[in-house]
Amino acid sequence: MIKNPFRPRFLLDRWRDNFVVALRLRNVSGSHIGDALALVDAHCADSGEEPEEAFGDPVAYATHVAEQVPPADLAARVSPLRAGLLALAVLLAVSALLSGVAGLARGGPAELSVGSLVAAATGTAAIALLVRFASVLHDPRRRIVWFGALWLILPAMVWPSMAWTSTAVEVGAWLSMAIAVVLLAATWVSLRAGGPDIVVDPLTGRDSIPTPRWLAPGVHWFLPVTLAVTVLLILLVPGH
Amino acid sequence: MAVTATEPIWPADWLRGVLELCVLGVLADGPTYGYAIAQRLSEAGLGVVKGGTLYPLLTRLEGEALVEATWRAGDGGPGRKFFELTASGRTELSGRDILWAEFVIRTRRLLPSGRPVDY
Numbered sequence: 001m002i003k004n005p006f007r008p009r010f011l012l013d014r015w016r017d018n019f020v021v022a023l024r025l026r027n028v029s030g031s032h033i034g035d036a037l038a039l040v041d042a043h044c045a046d047s048g049e050e051p052e053e054a055f056g057d058p059v060a061y062a063t064h065v066a067e068q069v070p071p072a073d074l075a076a077r078v079s080p081l082r083a084g085l086l087a088l089a090v091l092l093a094v095s096a097l098l099s100g101v102a103g104l105a106r107g108g109p110a111e112l113s114v115g116s117l118v119a120a121a122t123g124t125a126a127i128a129l130l131v132r133f134a135s136v137l138h139d140p141r142r143r144i145v146w147f148g149a150l151w152l153i154l155p156a157m158v159w160p161s162m163a164w165t166s167t168a169v170e171v172g173a174w175l176s177m178a179i180a181v182v183l184l185a186a187t188w189v190s191l192r193a194g195g196p197d198i199v200v201d202p203l204t205g206r207d208s209i210p211t212p213r214w215l216a217p218g219v220h221w222f223l224p225v226t227l228a229v230t231v232l233l234i235l236l237v238p239g240h
Numbered sequence: 241m242a243v244t245a246t247e248p249i250w251p252a253d254w255l256r257g258v259l260e261l262c263v264l265g266v267l268a269d270g271p272t273y274g275y276a277i278a279q280r281l282s283e284a285g286l287g288v289v290k291g292g293t294l295y296p297l298l299t300r301l302e303g304e305a306l307v308e309a310t311w312r313a314g315d316g317g318p319g320r321k322f323f324e325l326t327a328s329g330r331t332e333l334s335g336r337d338i339l340w341a342e343f344v345i346r347t348r349r350l351l352p353s354g355r356p357v358d359y
Contacts, residue, residue: 046275055292
């Protein structure tokens with residue numbers, strides 16, 4: 001299946017890679033993608049043909065496959081409301097964490113600025129809207145607008161933070177950090193509970209696209225470990 | 241109809257119309273997998289049916305509960321998905337088989353090769 005010896009083992013060849021991405025963009029579930037991928041593998045093994053020869057263009061074939069299977073229940077998994085709430089929790093947590101650390105460094109309370117709250121609200125609305133209109137990713141001509149809007153989120157959040165620096169909320173520095181930790185923990189648990197819609201091999205029931213063992217736990221633990229190390233380093237800096 | 245030295249090349253829209261019925265017909269002989277179905281169609285003189293045409297059709301038949309499918313482990317290679325007619329698939333095939341036979345009779349009556357010869 002994999003022609004290039006220098007290509008990492010967990011990557012598919014170009015045809016299969018394009019096929020899987022095209023199916024994902026057409027809202028096909030991981031189990032149906034795994035089934036379609038296994039059919040391609042089986043047919044090519046039996047016929048000795050390359051996927052391009054037997055199935056043609058991967059995107060066109062993905063379109064045919066997507067028309068025959070029920071769409072994945074992505075709306076429930078990634079609804080605009082859920083995405084917005086997760087974004088709000090993360091943005092508020094980051095603001096609370098930064099202002100808590102700043103408060104500790106000054107020896108005073110944590111101060112959340114008007115700008116940081118506006119930035120959190122802006123980011124929340126933007127993420128919810130991007131998820132709401134994620135279907136435009138299917139359309140190559142309108143996809144650019146979606147990505148353009150994605151890139152605009154950052155300046156749209158940075159600008160209010162810099163423009164409105166007056167204090168909106170004042171809480172104890174430790175309380176602010178505790179709120180941040182609780183919000184991040186809740187987000188992390190929520191993301192883990194959702195579970196990834198992996199491409200499942202129909203025979204083994206395992207991930208069809210083998211990933212390195214460290215990748216899944218690495219992704220899951222990256223945020224909490226980085227957060228914990230950052231807070232510890234800040235607290236251990238001489239002067240506190 | 242284009243004719244080669246060995247096999248005729250059927251117009252694509254003819255094949256589109258009859259392929260589903262032929263696949264049901266192949267499956268009436270027992271459970272089998274995609275590549276074997278393609279081979280049977282080819283041996284019957286229908287030409288090469290590509291995987292990109294065959295599998296979406298089989299998936300549609302599965303979705304309509306005319307066919308059920310199970311994955312079986314392969315011998316040293318990837319597994320194979322076996323397709324089998326369901327009871328409603330057999331009923332559907334019987335109905336379409338009779339209709340197709342009638343369709344062929346009526347079509348032939350319109351064509352010079354099928355008209356009665358006047359003596």
